Amino acid sequence: MYKDLILGMLRAGIFGFGGGPSVIPLIRHEAVTKYKWMDNEEFGDVLAIANTLPGPIATKIAAYLGYRQKGTVGAIVGVLAHILPTCLAMVFLFSFISILSHSPIITSMISAVVPVIAVMLGLMAYEFGEKAMKGLGIYVGIGLTIVCLILLQTFSIHPGIVVLVFLTYGAFHFKLKEKFIHKKERGQ
Numbered sequence: 001m002y003k004d005l006i007l008g009m010l011r012a013g014i015f016g017f018g019g020g021p022s023v024i025p026l027i028r029h030e031a032v033t034k035y036k037w038m039d040n041e042e043f044g045d046v047l048a049i050a051n052t053l054p055g056p057i058a059t060k061i062a063a064y065l066g067y068r069q070k071g072t073v074g075a076i077v078g079v080l081a082h083i084l085p086t087c088l089a090m091v092f093l094f095s096f097i098s099i100l101s102h103s104p105i106i107t108s109m110i111s112a113v114v115p116v117i118a119v120m121l122g123l124m125a126y127e128f129g130e131k132a133m134k135g136l137g138i139y140v141g142i143g144l145t146i147v148c149l150i151l152l153q154t155f156s157i158h159p160g161i162v163v164l165v166f167l168t169y170g171a172f173h174f175k176l177k178e179k180f181i182h183k184k185e186r187g188q
Helices: 002-015 020-034 040-052 057-099 105-135 138-154 159-187
Strands: none
Touching: 002 020, 002 057, 020 040, 020 057, 040 057, 105 138, 138 159
8 A cells, every 4th residue: 555655664764864774774664564565584685685776775675665565656656755754854954044044143053064074074085095095105196186186177177077087097006006016027
């Protein structure tokens, strides 16, 4: 019945805080314990498959449960019932913030959060850079950082394309490094 599907996914969407992985036990409770749509072993299999696919895991499982119960329409209903509470909460909170955006209290709160976010992003960038230097070496790491800055700032290449280029390079870096070292050893 659509009613059970809607109620189950609404409960998981309303009470699930912290992202997809934290919602999985709630969805499992609805699917395995409450409505008995599947057994625990099958839910584990579905979870494993959902983890291998791209995208938010909770919505993939909601779509699967809906599809299993009512076909394609069930999948759409399951996903909408799961994401609706979050969507409505975001619209409400955004409206609330927009109304109070000129309030000195809200402005102060936002101003207080900006430095914290900047520090967190800086720390994350430092940790990524540190890992890159360990894997690539200091000279290659600095060189690739400069190339990245030039591509982004001088040529205004979209950051997604730059990331894709560097991911592709990273996939072949160690093979290239191994060939270079092997060729250097043969030359000596």
